[in-house]
Amino acid sequence: MWKQLLHRIYNERKQNTWLYVELLIVLAIIWVAFNDLYKSYQLSTLPTGTNIENCWRLRIGRSVSTSIDEHPDFSQDYAAITQIMKNIRQDNAVDAIGLTVNSMPYSSNNSNISMYLAKDSLNNKKYVHGVLIRYYNKDVMRVFRCKDIHGRPLADQIPAIEKHYIIPTKSTALKMAGHTNIIDTLVTGFDNGPMPILQIAENIRYSDYEEVMDGCYEVITEKDLSEFIESEGATSNSVQVCLRMKQHMTQQDMENWLNKNKALISTSPLYINSATSFSLIKAGLNEYFVRQIKQRVFLVSFLLVCAFLGILGTFWLRTSQRRKEIGLLMAIGSSKAHIILNFIYEGLFILLCTLPLIILYIGYYITTGHLSSHEEIVIPTIITSVLSIITMSLLIIGGVLISAWSTFKIQAAEVLHDE
Amino acid sequence: MITLENINKVYRTSEIETQALENVHIHVNKGEFLSIMGPSGCGKSTLLNIMGLLDTPTSGELIIDNVNITSLGDKAAAKFRNQNLGFIFQSFHLIHSLNILDNVELPLLYRKGLSSKERTEKAKAILEKVGLSHRMHHMPTQLSGGQCQRVAIARAMIGDPKILLADEPTGNLDSKMGTEIMDLLHQFNEEDNRTVIMVTHNELQAKQTDRTIRFFDGRQIK
Numbered sequence: 104m105w106k107q108l109l110h111r112i113y114n115e116r117k118q119n120t121w122l123y124v125e126l127l128i129v130l131a132i133i134w135v136a137f138n139d140l141y142k143s144y145q146l147s148t149l150p151t152g153t154n155i156e157n158c159w160r161l162r163i164g165r166s167v168s169t170s171i172d173e174h175p176d177f178s179q180d181y182a183a184i185t186q187i188m189k190n191i192r193q194d195n196a197v198d199a200i201g202l203t204v205n206s207m208p209y210s211s212n213n214s215n216i217s218m219y220l221a222k223d224s225l226n227n228k229k230y231v232h233g234v235l236i237r238y239y240n241k242d243v244m245r246v247f248r249c250k251d252i253h254g255r256p257l258a259d260q261i262p263a264i265e266k267h268y269i270i271p272t273k274s275t276a277l278k279m280a281g282h283t284n285i286i287d288t289l290v291t292g293f294d295n296g297p298m299p300i301l302q303i304a305e306n307i308r309y310s311d312y313e314e315v316m317d318g319c320y321e322v323i324t325e326k327d328l329s330e331f332i333e334s335e336g337a338t339s340n341s342v343q344v345c346l347r348m349k350q351h352m353t354q355q356d357m358e359n360w361l362n363k364n365k366a367l368i369s370t371s372p373l374y375i376n377s378a379t380s381f382s383l384i385k386a387g388l389n390e391y392f393v394r395q396i397k398q399r400v401f402l403v404s405f406l407l408v409c410a411f412l413g414i415l416g417t418f419w420l421r422t423s424q425r426r427k428e429i430g431l432l433m434a435i436g437s438s439k440a441h442i443i444l445n446f447i448y449e450g451l452f453i454l455l456c457t458l459p460l461i462i463l464y465i466g467y468y469i470t471t472g473h474l475s476s477h478e479e480i481v482i483p484t485i486i487t488s489v490l491s492i493i494t495m496s497l498l499i500i501g502g503v504l505i506s507a508w509s510t511f512k513i514q515a516a517e518v519l520h521d522e
Numbered sequence: 523m524i525t526l527e528n529i530n531k532v533y534r535t536s537e538i539e540t541q542a543l544e545n546v547h548i549h550v551n552k553g554e555f556l557s558i559m560g561p562s563g564c565g566k567s568t569l570l571n572i573m574g575l576l577d578t579p580t581s582g583e584l585i586i587d588n589v590n591i592t593s594l595g596d597k598a599a600a601k602f603r604n605q606n607l608g609f610i611f612q613s614f615h616l617i618h619s620l621n622i623l624d625n626v627e628l629p630l631l632y633r634k635g636l637s638s639k640e641r642t643e644k645a646k647a648i649l650e651k652v653g654l655s656h657r658m659h660h661m662p663t664q665l666s667g668g669q670c671q672r673v674a675i676a677r678a679m680i681g682d683p684k685i686l687l688a689d690e691p692t693g694n695l696d697s698k699m700g701t702e703i704m705d706l707l708h709q710f711n712e713e714d715n716r717t718v719i720m721v722t723h724n725e726l727q728a729k730q731t732d733r734t735i736r737f738f739d740g741r742q743i744k
Contacts, residue, residue, distance in 0.1 A: 433603075435603070436604020436629055516568070
C-alpha cells in the first residue's frame, strides 16, 4: 500500500507541490501564532524577582486637616510614619514592613536611569540605558524578599552603617561589564555621584508578561527618606508603605486587622487609612497584558478557523476530483474506512515532507535567538513546532473526513456509470 | 451461482420517483457467459451494479453462491467484492497517477497475507496474459483505449474472481479492439470456467454469449 501511495504522490508531484507550499505556509502561520502565545505563557510562569505573597500596600491618611491657603506642614510626618511602622512591626501577625518612594513593584511610576562603570575610560563606556531603579532599604528588601544571584536575601547583606550602594541585577551587570564579578566597583549615573556595587541581584521583570529588564536597587538611607517625606509629605502618592504578613489574609481579614489595631496604626498627624493587597495591584498592572493576550487568543482561534476552512477547501476539491477513483476503489474491494485512511496518509505524508525545512528553521532560530538560555528558546520552539504539526494533522484529518463524508453519500455505482 | 429474486429498484427525489428495475428474477449458472441488452436507461447497468454490490435494491434478494448478500455491511460487502467479483467498465477507470503495474496490483492491496513481491509477480503474470508486459511501467495516458481496457481486464482478473461483471466493455473501442476484448473475456470464461455477465448494446457480441436477457423500462422482457 505504501509503495502505491508514494508512487501516486510522486506521479502527481506538480499538484502535490502546490499542496506542499500551502501546508508549509499555513504551518508557518500557525507556528508563529502558537510561539507568540507560548512565549506569553512561559513569561507568566518565570520569576519576576519580587515576591509579593501576603504583601500589602498601606495608604496613609492625615488626621489634622489643613486649609488650601495654608502652607502644609510635613515636619512631623517622617517621625509619625516611622512610629506607626514601629508599632505595626511589633504585631505577631506581621513579618516585615518598610517604606519606599516611587519604587514599589507592579507600580507604573518606577523610574529609569542610565548607568555605567566609573572605572571605564571615556571611550570604553558601556552605558546601560533605561535601567529600572528601585530605592529600597533593608526593610523593603525584607518585605519583597529580594535576592542576590546566589539566592541569598539581599536584606542580610546590607551593612549596618548607612551608606549609598548600588545593587544591579544580573542582566545590568552583564551589559555593563560582561560578567558579574564587579562587586565594590563604582558605578556612575546617579544624582548622588559614583556609588559602589554592593551585590548583584537576580533579574527582575516589570510585569508577569514582560521579559527581563535591566534594573538595579539603590540602597537608600534614613536621611534620604526623611528629607523626601518632610518635603513632600507622607500622604503623597509617592510614599509607599509596604507590609508583609506572616499568613495569607483576605481583604476583609486585613480590614478587621486594621480596625483591631487602631491604636497602633495612628500617630498624630498620620494614620493608616487602608490597605491594598499587592496581588490586586499586580492584577491591575497585568490587566493590559491579559487583555492583549485574550485578543491574541481570539486572533489565533480566528486564524485556526481560517486555516481549517482553507485546508478543508483544498481537500474537499482534491477528494471531489477523485470521486471516480473512490468508486473504483470500492468496486475492487476497498472499504470506506480504507479509502479515507489512504487520503489522510497522503495529506499527512506531504505534511511530513515539511519537516526537513522546519528542522532547518528551528536550527537557524535557535542559533540566532536573542533569549538568554537554551531552556528559554530550544524547548519552547520544539514544543510549539510539535503543537503546530499536531494541529495541522488534525486540520488535514478533519478536512479529509468532512469532504470524504460528502462524497460517500453518492453510491459508487453513480460515479462509475458512464451513460 | 447468482440468483436475483423479485428485485426492485426505485430512485426517489423530492419531485420524481423512477422505477429503474421492476420485479426482476434472474438465475445465472456457474461458468455461464450472460449478456444483458436493452436501450439506454432501461436499467441494465443498475442491475449489474446491484449484482456487483455497488448499489442496493429497494426490495428483493440477491443470492450468490447460496449466500444472501443483500444485507451485507460496508466492510463485509467490500471483502466480498474483492474476493469474488471483478469489474470492467466502459471508461476503463484506471487511476492516472499510477502506472500500469500499480493499477493491476490494486485489488491485491486489500488481500491479507500477500507480500509486495508476490503481488508484483502476480500482476506481471496477468499482464503477460493480456499481452501488455512490455507496457507495465507506462502510465495509462500513454496507452490506447484497447490497451487500457486490457489493463482493466487484468486488474479485474488478478484476484481470481468467480464472477466477472462487464459494463459495456467495448463501448469506447473500435470494432477491432472490441473483438480483441471479447476474445479475452471468452478466454477467461472458458479457460477457468468463470461466470461472465456483460452489459452490451452490440447484438453481434451478445450472440457470442451463452444467453442474452433483454430489458425495457426496467422490466425483463425476454
